[in-house]
Amino acid sequence: MTERLNESRRRWVIKVGSALVTNHGRGLDHERIAAWVDGIMAIRQQGIEVVLVSSGSVAEGVRRLGWQDRPHALHQLQAAAAVGQMGLVQAYESRFQAFGAKTAQVLLTHEDLADRQRYLNARVTLRALLNLAVVPVVNENDTIATEEIRFGDNDTLAALVSNLIEAERLVILTDQAGLFDSDPRANPWAALVEEAEAEDLGLERMCSDAPGVLGQGGMRAKVMAARRAARAGAATVIASGREAAVLERLAAGERCGTLLTPSREPLAARKQWLAGQLQAPGRVWLDDGAVRVLREGGASLLPVGVTRVAGRFRRGELVLCLDARGEEIARGLINYDAEAADRIKGMASDDIESVLGYVTEPELIHRDNLVLTG
Numbered sequence: 001m002t003e004r005l006n007e008s009r010r011r012w013v014i015k016v017g018s019a020l021v022t023n024h025g026r027g028l029d030h031e032r033i034a035a036w037v038d039g040i041m042a043i044r045q046q047g048i049e050v051v052l053v054s055s056g057s058v059a060e061g062v063r064r065l066g067w068q069d070r071p072h073a074l075h076q077l078q079a080a081a082a083v084g085q086m087g088l089v090q091a092y093e094s095r096f097q098a099f100g101a102k103t104a105q106v107l108l109t110h111e112d113l114a115d116r117q118r119y120l121n122a123r124v125t126l127r128a129l130l131n132l133a134v135v136p137v138v139n140e141n142d143t144i145a146t147e148e149i150r151f152g153d154n155d156t157l158a159a160l161v162s163n164l165i166e167a168e169r170l171v172i173l174t175d176q177a178g179l180f181d182s183d184p185r186a187n188p189w190a191a192l193v194e195e196a197e198a199e200d201l202g203l204e205r206m207c208s209d210a211p212g213v214l215g216q217g218g219m220r221a222k223v224m225a226a227r228r229a230a231r232a233g234a235a236t237v238i239a240s241g242r243e244a245a246v247l248e249r250l251a252a253g254e255r256c257g258t259l260l261t262p263s264r265e266p267l268a269a270r271k272q273w274l275a276g277q278l279q280a281p282g283r284v285w286l287d288d289g290a291v292r293v294l295r296e297g298g299a300s301l302l303p304v305g306v307t308r309v310a311g312r313f314r315r316g317e318l319v320l321c322l323d324a325r326g327e328e329i330a331r332g333l334i335n336y337d338a339e340a341a342d343r344i345k346g347m348a349s350d351d352i353e354s355v356l357g358y359v360t361e362p363e364l365i366h367r368d369n370l371v372l373t374g
């Protein structure tokens with residue numbers, strides 16, 4: 001079946017956190033799950049397509065296995081995730097079935113979304129499921145993810161899924177009423193932030209690093225997720241999953257929790273994929289002139305603006321472009337491998353051939369493969 005290219009359709013990604021789903025580790029909260037499913041069915045009636053990203057497999061697995069605490073060893077976490085995921089999908093499937101709606105389990109790894117071909121495959125599959133009126137239930141494929149390259153928290157995963165399906169909205173349901181101006185666990189006077197721009201760097205300072213007992217990302221991961229989603233043009237709401245009819249109310253335009261809005265023009269799809277990458281094998285440091293030219297927009301990065309090269313990368317791989325202080329300002333797919341890039345740094349493009357004996361491209365990173373990130 002071919003995908004209908006009707007991009008005016010409304011799509012939301014709804015993410016629910018571990019503590020909520022598992023009633024703080026006491027077991028799947030069927031009542032709460034039923035309320036979200038009711039909400040999803042109601043907003044679908046209004047023409048909003050939904051992808052659900054649900055955490056809770058590890059917390060539920062730990063409970064089913066009779067363990068007292070969340071283990072630290074990766075193989076135990078993976079085993080718990082495999083056990084708990086069964087409970088999660090069963091709970092969602094049976095509740096949606098009561099409405100005659102179909103669900104699909106989609107387990108993704110970081111590698112799936114880092115590889116451009118697999119990313120495109122995931123995109124086509126998710127869109128096909130939405131076209132078939134199925135509700136995809138997404139989680140990280142914890143059972144095969146390795147420590148170094150896990151998303152770890154489902155906030156990041158949910159943001160990347162928002163980009164994949166070009167969602168207009170990412171809704172992150174958690175155990176707090178939203179983002180507060182400081183961690184409400186530590187400060188009883190913390191005030192709810194009702195609305196802010198997702199790109200506002202001050203938001204991160206409001207978040208403590210520590211997640212709840214069962215969560216992985218904490219509030220910082222949610223703010224970062226909102227920033228990722230904003231790059232694709234999606235607004236994010238962080239709200240309490242315990243609030244009655246929260247999804248229906250949001251769809252009715254009511255204000256719940258914290259709204260984080262995009263402030264820039266959305267990036268083209270390919271650049272969203274680039275910006276969403278979690279790992280880059282290389283780094284290049286730029287002089288002030290190159291930083292200025294890139295920030296003005298629309299320029300390629302030439303070797304002449306590069307002062308230092310680090311990392312082991314091949315032609316076509318992702319490198320971060322840093323200013324003199326080491327802050328990331330852009331990232332892109334480089335036209336030369338690490339050794340060649342190091343040899344031509346600081347040189348005029350006309351001199352590349354005399355140094356390397358060949359020229360692949362005059363640019364180190366072509367503007368089509370470059371995205372501003374800072």
Ligand SMILES: Nc1ncnc2c1ncn2[C@@H]1O[C@H](COP(=O)(O)OP(=O)(O)O)[C@@H](O)[C@H]1O
Pocket residue numbers: 016017018019020055173174175176178179180181182183184185206207208209210211212213214215216217218219220
């Ligand atoms: N500024 C803040 N505003 C709200 N919550 C915060 C803030 N800083 C830290 N937190 C903590 O982040 C926790 C939510 O993150 P997490 O436990 O990862 O949730 P989830 O499992 O829903 O992903 C909250 O319980 C809260 O204590």
Ligand SMILES: N[C@@H](CCC(=O)OP(=O)(O)O)C(=O)O
Pocket residue numbers: 016017018019054055056057058059081139140142152153154155211214215216217218
């Ligand atoms: N994939 C993991 C999610 C990790 C996690 O705890 O995420 P979250 O509660 O959203 O911070 C799980 O299902 O347990």
